Amino acid sequence: MTPLVTPTVWQLFTGFSAVALSGFGGVLPITRRTLVEKRRWLDEAEFVELLSLGQLLPGPNIVNLAVMFGDRRRGLPGALAAVAGLLTGPLMVVLTLASLHQRYGHLPMVQHAISGMAAAACGLLVAMGVKMAWLHPKNPRTVAVALLAMAAIAGLGWPLLKVLLIVGPIALLWAAREER
Amino acid sequence: MHDESLWLEIAWLCLLISLMAIGGANAMVPEIHRYVIEQRGWMRGDEFAALFAIAQASPGPNVLFITLIGWKVAGWPGAVASTVAMCGPSSTLALAAGRTMARNPQSRWRRVIKSGLAPLTIGLILAAGWVLTRNTVHSWADAALCAVAVAASLYGRINPVWLIGLGAVAGVVWGG
Numbered sequence: 195m196t197p198l199v200t201p202t203v204w205q206l207f208t209g210f211s212a213v214a215l216s217g218f219g220g221v222l223p224i225t226r227r228t229l230v231e232k233r234r235w236l237d238e239a240e241f242v243e244l245l246s247l248g249q250l251l252p253g254p255n256i257v258n259l260a261v262m263f264g265d266r267r268r269g270l271p272g273a274l275a276a277v278a279g280l281l282t283g284p285l286m287v288v289l290t291l292a293s294l295h296q297r298y299g300h301l302p303m304v305q306h307a308i309s310g311m312a313a314a315a316c317g318l319l320v321a322m323g324v325k326m327a328w329l330h331p332k333n334p335r336t337v338a339v340a341l342l343a344m345a346a347i348a349g350l351g352w353p354l355l356k357v358l359l360i361v362g363p364i365a366l367l368w369a370a371r372e373e374r
Numbered sequence: 375m376h377d378e379s380l381w382l383e384i385a386w387l388c389l390l391i392s393l394m395a396i397g398g399a400n401a402m403v404p405e406i407h408r409y410v411i412e413q414r415g416w417m418r419g420d421e422f423a424a425l426f427a428i429a430q431a432s433p434g435p436n437v438l439f440i441t442l443i444g445w446k447v448a449g450w451p452g453a454v455a456s457t458v459a460m461c462g463p464s465s466t467l468a469l470a471a472g473r474t475m476a477r478n479p480q481s482r483w484r485r486v487i488k489s490g491l492a493p494l495t496i497g498l499i500l501a502a503g504w505v506l507t508r509n510t511v512h513s514w515a516d517a518a519l520c521a522v523a524v525a526a527s528l529y530g531r532i533n534p535v536w537l538i539g540l541g542a543v544a545g546v547v548w549g550g
Contacts, residue, residue, distance in 0.1 A: 214433065214434045214435065215433045215434065216433060217433055217434065217435075218431075218432075218433050218533060218534060218535035220435075220436060220534075221433075221434065221435050244472075246484075246488070247468075247471060247472065247475065248468065249488070250484060250487055250488055250491075251464065251467055251468050251471055252392065252393050252394060252395045252396055252464050252467065253392055253393075253395050253398075253460075253461065253463070253464020253465065253467070253468065254395070254398050254399050254435055254436065254437040254460075254461065254464070255398050256435050257435065257437065257461050257464070257465060257468075258464065258465065258468040261465045261468045261469055261472065262468055262469070262471075262472030265469055265472055265473065266472065270469075273465075273469060277461065277465060280434075280435060281434070281435070281437075281457060281461070283433075283434070284432060284433055284434020284435065284438055285434070285438065285441055285453070285457060287432050287433060287434065288428065288429060288432040288434065288438045288441060288442060289441070289442075289445060289450075289453055291428050291431070291432055292425070292428055292442055292445055292446075295424065295428060299424075302549070303546055303549075305549070306545040306546045306548070306549025307542040307543075307545045307546050307549075308424045308427060308428075308542075308545070309420070309424075309510075309516065309545050309549070310519055310541040310542050310543070310544045310545020310546065310548070310549075311424075311427040311428075311430075311431060311538050311541045311542045311545065312420075312423040312424055312426065312427040312510045312541070313510055313511065313515075313516040313517075313519035313520045313523070313541055313545070314427070314519055314520070314522075314523040314537045314538050314540060314541025314542075314544075315423075315426055315427040315430040315431070315506075315510075315523075315538055315541070316423065316426075316427075316503070316506045316507055316510040316511065316520050316523070317519070317520040317521065317522065317523025317524040317526075317527065317537070318430060318523055318524075318527055318534050318537060318538075319400060319403070319426075319499070319502055319503045319506055320503035320506075320507065320520070320524050321523065321524045321527040321528050322400065322499055322503070322527075323496065323499040323500035323502065323503045324500075324503075324524070324528065325527075325528060326495075326496045326499055327496050327500065330492060330493065330496060335493070336492070336493040336496075337493075338493075339490075339493035339494055339497065340493040340494070340496045340497040340500065341497065342497065343493070343494050343496075343497025343498055343501065344497040344498075344500045344501045344504070347404045347497070347498065347501035347505075348404070348500075348501040348504040348505065351408065351412075353405065353408060354391070354394050354402070354404070354405035354408075355390075355394060357498075358394055358396075358494075361494060361497075362491075362494065365490040365491060365493065365494045366486065366487065366490040366491070367490075368490065369486050369487075369489045369490030370486045370490070372489070373482065373485050373486050373489060
């Protein structure tokens with residue numbers, strides 16, 4: 195195993211920019227491949243640790259991971275550089291695309307293309323939910339909590355805060371009873 | 375069209391969502407939809423779906439969808455404000471947690487939170503799929519395309535951006 199490399203603040207910016215700009219449909223897989231395998235900035239164990247903590251916390255997982263990793267290596271400037279790298283380039287790209295859409299969106303051909311893209315993107319999100327539900331261990335608790343959350347939002351149209359305040363405690367207390 | 379004076383309101387919405395965002399940005403689709411369409415009427419359902427598609431077709435984290443919502447509502451100031459507001463509070467929390475939390479991922483309460491919130495996140499993502507479908511699928515052609523994307527991403531190992539590209543081509547061909 196090659197030894198680990200400690201990135202500079204600038205390298206944190208460019209490194210996270212590079213993974214963000216080459217990651218389509220979620221940046222997580224390419225982040226692991228680039229930072230763990232290619233650049234050797236951290237090892238597998240630390241990556242898993244940061245990711246599991248990032249998933250536990252609210253907010254975008256990959257942003258949380260970048261914040262914690264940048265902070266560990268270079269303190270606050272490192273954390274800011276990593277997040278700025280992750281967001282700046284993709285923000286320019288996505289806003290350019292959206293501006294083009296605004297300018298040319300009235301053309302019938304663009305409208306057809308966009309509605310086709312939207313149908314495919316919608317399918318990707320549905321598949322993501324189905325895959326997560328399918329791969330997750332199924333027991334009465336997980337099925338009940340997932341259905342409850344889904345019914346509260348899709349069926350009853352509850353605001354997220356109400357769902358979290360009512361379904362959240364049920365989910366956590368039930369899990370606490372199981373995980374003794 | 376957008377109204378730049380709304381940037382503060384959209385930023386405030388994102389600030390609140392930031393700390394509720396378990397399961398990442400995709401799980402927040404229903405809440406954003408509820409606020410910007412049902413409550414405020416800032417855009418139509420098909421515009422919401424188009425922004426989601428553009429975000430998916432772009433490289434970068436899923437949170438960019440929220441950038442686009444901010445842009446649609448309040449232009450460039452809205453785009454920047456919503457992105458910063460969406461990432462700021464959660465990142466501050468991550469910074470604090472990264473510095474103070476024990477490095478032991480097997481501690482009991484971490485296991486409880488993880489195992490308790492996982493099915494909740496699944497429910498949120500499934501609800502997000504439902505909300506988006508209602509705003510996207512208006513014809514048999516849409517439904518067929520959506521079904522192909524679901525099947526291809528469940529049974530194949532195809533890069534999502536190719537499926538979106540396929541959707542664009544199919545949309546043009548079918549649309550005439």
